[in-house]
Amino acid sequence: MQYYLDLLSFGPEGWGDELLAGALVTISIALATLPFGLALGLAIAVAKRSRSWTLRTFATLYTTIFRGVPELLTLYIIYFGVQVLAQRLWSAVGLSGNFDMSPFLAGMVALGVVLAAFSAEVWLGALNAIQKGQREAAAALGLTKWQAFRLVVFPQLIRVALPGLGNNWMVLLKETSLVSVITLQDTMFIATRANVATKEPFLFFGAAALIYLFFSVISTWGFDRLEGRANRGYARAGASR
Amino acid sequence: MTWCEYPGAWIGLEVFQNYGCRMASGLGLTLQLVAISFGLGIIIGLTLAVLRLRGPKPVRMILHGYMTFFRGTPLLVQLFLIYYGLGSFRPFWQEVGLWWFFRDPLYCCLLAFTINTAAYQAEIFRGALQSLPHGQAEAARALGMRPFAIFLRVEMPQAMIVALRPLGNELIVMIKASALASLVTLFDLMGATRLAFARSFDLSIYVVAALIYLALVEIIRRVWDGLETRLTRHLALR
Missing domain, CATH: 1.10.3720.10 (MetI-like)
Structure with missing residues (x-):
């Protein structure tokens, strides 16, 4: 377990900071x-x-x-x-x-x-x-x-x-x-490179999946808020949303 | 000259003539991948949709998680997670005798595509089933129909019409997404095209591939339009 945490840690040994940089490229x-x-x-x-x-x-x-x-x-x-x-x-x-x-x-x-x-x-x-x-x-x-x-x-x-x-x-x-x-160094690229270096594909593609999932969940929440705001003049009392 | 070299020779494109046969078999693989995963996806998706709506609470929650995960992450990640990720537990798979499955990129691809499209189709079927007015099932119950008969004879036929259009879109998405198979060493249409380009450095082969995909999508769109007109001819919608 400690081994896997080390792999995902920040710093020269772990891939945490690289994955974070990849996530930034993805979102940018x-x-x-x-x-x-x-x-x-x-x-x-x-x-x-x-x-x-x-x-x-x-x-x-x-x-x-x-x-x-x-x-x-x-x-x-x-x-x-x-x-x-x-x-x-x-x-x-x-x-x-x-x-x-x-x-x-x-x-x-x-x-x-x-x-x-x-x-x-x-x-x-x-x-x-x-x-x-x-x-x-x-x-x-x-x-x-x-x-x-x-x-x-x-x-x-x-x-x-x-x-x-x-x-x-x-x-x-x-x-x-x-x-x-x-060859753009996004989340997926970093995960692939980490896999090549460490031979832990499940860990790194799993981490990549969670990064994308995080962005998706945040976006869903954000769009719900935006829609609520855009519809504020239309919402009726007792309406379902 | 075999039949698959003719189109290339006819339009006078040397790459297409040289790699025509590879692209034809690639197209075959693409169609196979899409047909199998979409077909299985319908069965699984429908089952999941019903369980998601009417199953016990723990099942509903698990399915909610499943659908969120597979609709919230890219298919490419899922494919790599299955092919490289699950494939890395070789001793385990050999133990349980499933290594032949996870060793083969084709099976991994089919698995990834199937569970991915099943998640999307489950959502489509769920929406369709939910869109039916309550009165339909109530009226059927008042007539003394059994729950299963109500589902099969009253709810399904109506829900299918609602689900038809989104299902067509999902099929088109799957055709396009099947190009990802080329990234796990499979020679589908995209894989064959990449090979042809890597060997010839002639970009026009990519344009040819684009036209083939376009034709495929256009055919499906037309067929689906026809299907919809035929299936909704009793409705005064159009």
Whole structure:
């Protein structure tokens, strides 16, 4: 027992501090991806409702592709593909040397475009849930289209979209484990390395599982609070939540 | 030239021609993995959902823990936990005569996928069963039906319609998640593609693989849409 505790302890002998650093990388890549993915998703959702045929087709194509291709494959295509393309561009411009894409950036882009595809569906559902009268009333008050979106539509959008976006976040959190295959030093990567060094796979993958579980449980709790807050104007006395 | 080299030759992609056969057998393995784990997942998930709703309290609590754990951690971690983690207790498995199971990445993969999808499907079935109005079971009881008959004839048919769409989504998620099998040395579609890329350094093979997965997902989506229209034709919903 003492042996296992030593392995998980902080300090040069144990892997505790490394695992903690990995957990930080996991949560930072998830948090870094979130705003980018959600914003792109909202843009795609708006494009899906656009009057222009080109925009609509592009948006539909985008969501179909990134929702249908395994995340692991998307990650590989972006990590290797962008590297090759950038390298060619690099050489074409006449610069010498190599172009290296950081795994963090590749992971962020890959997870972000997938998140955008999934969150676009959530945004779209929420956009459709907002009555036309809201926009008409805003127009009647003399608000521009952008003002109407920012001041009238968006605040209501968040409330409707929150449960779906919460699901998106949970999926994203778990998907970050994939970036370990492109050598980003997240929880999963550290656990794999610890396993190689100590030959204690059950201990370290178990520890990794508990780290992810911890983040998931915290997120569930956080989103429950957020939803409660977003719905505070709607809750009725004696309602179930 | 065998049949599996034709598509590559036809579109004039050399890698795809050279590795066409490996990718075809990889696709076969992917389909097998998904079909077996999803099929077993339905049976286990349904059982767990019923136990979660109607079982004794300790069982309900254990199942709650099971579902939280498997829905709260990445499938990749679960897969490694089973393949590397459980696989490291070799003397124990040899003792109980299960070493042949935990030695084989294919069985470990199937186990991980099955218990993972079972947890998600249990949640889907639970939601579906809970969505039924109480009056349905009460009316059936008033008619003198036995509990099991009520479940089989009244609750299940209605719950299945509610569960259909989320189940389709779960199947699609499983197809995509099956690509993880390539990380424990299996040559599924993703594994074959990785091999082809590692040997040829031709990125277009990844695009081909993406298109195959996309086609697979699109077929399932269409089939599921058809299934739903057919099964709900007695409802005035659409």
